[in-house]
Amino acid sequence: MNKLAKALFVRGTLLTALPLRLAQYYLNKDAFDKAASVPGIYELADLPYKKGQKKPRKYRPVKAAMGKKREHLLDIESPEPLDKKLPKKLPVIVSVHGGGYLTNNKECNRPHCQYFASKGYKVVNVNYTLQPEAELPEEIQELADVFAWIGDNAGKYGFDKKNIFLTGDSSGGHLVLLYTAVQNNKDLQKKLGVTVKGPGVRATAATCPVGSFVAKDLVSTVFRNLAGRLYDDEMKLALSYEGFADETYPEVCIVTTDTDVPIHTTTEGIHKYLEQKGLPHWYKSFEGRTHKLGHVFNVLHPYWEESLEANQFILDFFESKKE
Numbered sequence: 001m002n003k004l005a006k007a008l009f010v011r012g013t014l015l016t017a018l019p020l021r022l023a024q025y026y027l028n029k030d031a032f033d034k035a036a037s038v039p040g041i042y043e044l045a046d047l048p049y050k051k052g053q054k055k056p057r058k059y060r061p062v063k064a065a066m067g068k069k070r071e072h073l074l075d076i077e078s079p080e081p082l083d084k085k086l087p088k089k090l091p092v093i094v095s096v097h098g099g100g101y102l103t104n105n106k107e108c109n110r111p112h113c114q115y116f117a118s119k120g121y122k123v124v125n126v127n128y129t130l131q132p133e134a135e136l137p138e139e140i141q142e143l144a145d146v147f148a149w150i151g152d153n154a155g156k157y158g159f160d161k162k163n164i165f166l167t168g169d170s171s172g173g174h175l176v177l178l179y180t181a182v183q184n185n186k187d188l189q190k191k192l193g194v195t196v197k198g199p200g201v202r203a204t205a206a207t208c209p210v211g212s213f214v215a216k217d218l219v220s221t222v223f224r225n226l227a228g229r230l231y232d233d234e235m236k237l238a239l240s241y242e243g244f245a246d247e248t249y250p251e252v253c254i255v256t257t258d259t260d261v262p263i264h265t266t267t268e269g270i271h272k273y274l275e276q277k278g279l280p281h282w283y284k285s286f287e288g289r290t291h292k293l294g295h296v297f298n299v300l301h302p303y304w305e306e307s308l309e310a311n312q313f314i315l316d317f318f319e320s321k322k323e
Helices: 003-027 061-066 106-117 136-152 171-182 186-192 218-225 233-238 263-276 305-321
Strands: 042-048 073-078 090-096 122-126 159-169 203-207 252-257 281-286
Touching: 003 061, 061 106, 073 106, 090 106, 090 136, 090 171, 106 122, 106 305, 122 136, 136 159, 136 171, 136 186, 159 171, 159 305, 171 186, 171 203, 186 233, 203 305, 218 263, 252 263, 252 305, 263 281, 281 305
Parallel strands: 090 122, 090 159, 159 203, 203 252, 252 281
Antiparallel strands: 042 073, 073 122
């Protein structure tokens, strides 16, 4: 894609993205308004993790949903006070929100992060630059910047650098699965232009992830014709699980539900690919009993009966990987 075509593509995509971001605020208003908090959980919000990012003077829910000037902020959710001189060291979960690459921000995942914090983790809930303002390699670099920040601030906030876990949902699931490959693959780092400096990820879990610009299913085809248009065929493959999940790929955990239509087919495709390649992984599709389960059900509704089971499945996976 030449420079003019790319500029027109980005401009057109942004015109679509802005109303979608506003709609996401109304769809997830309670989360963006921070209407509820888990008792006993301590929170530090809107900490900059990248040089040049300013901490907002005041939290404004609609502005948060639109993401303007909030790209490189993170929250910490903790079962222990965060302002002590010697905070208790605990394992860490880094949470990466989804939203079709175009929408949502960390506030949408806040209830899910507070749930994980209630189970004994310090949870780092991150923002990153959305598309089309950023391309996928830039988003991966921002995740690397988050891990560098965690390493630099481990003593201050009580992060156990030996036990850092990564989770993401939907398009955020794609980001975390890709980052898991990038962190130990110098060739992939070079291809994407990513510099990894921080501590490594011990294990990764993805909820209802997408993750391919080359697969033939409906959702992958849609993303290939949107964000995928920015990349040549070689880069499309490198950014897709068919390219980055090779024989060195570590064991990951994938959660889904059969009623996540049509994205379940995409998520199941990741599972089948890993299975075909003989790559060990945890995979479970949850069924609705008291609730009708939809996309990223355990993130949006962490206290549903089925969500509690799915979230425990993720925690069991993390616990099995602890040092």
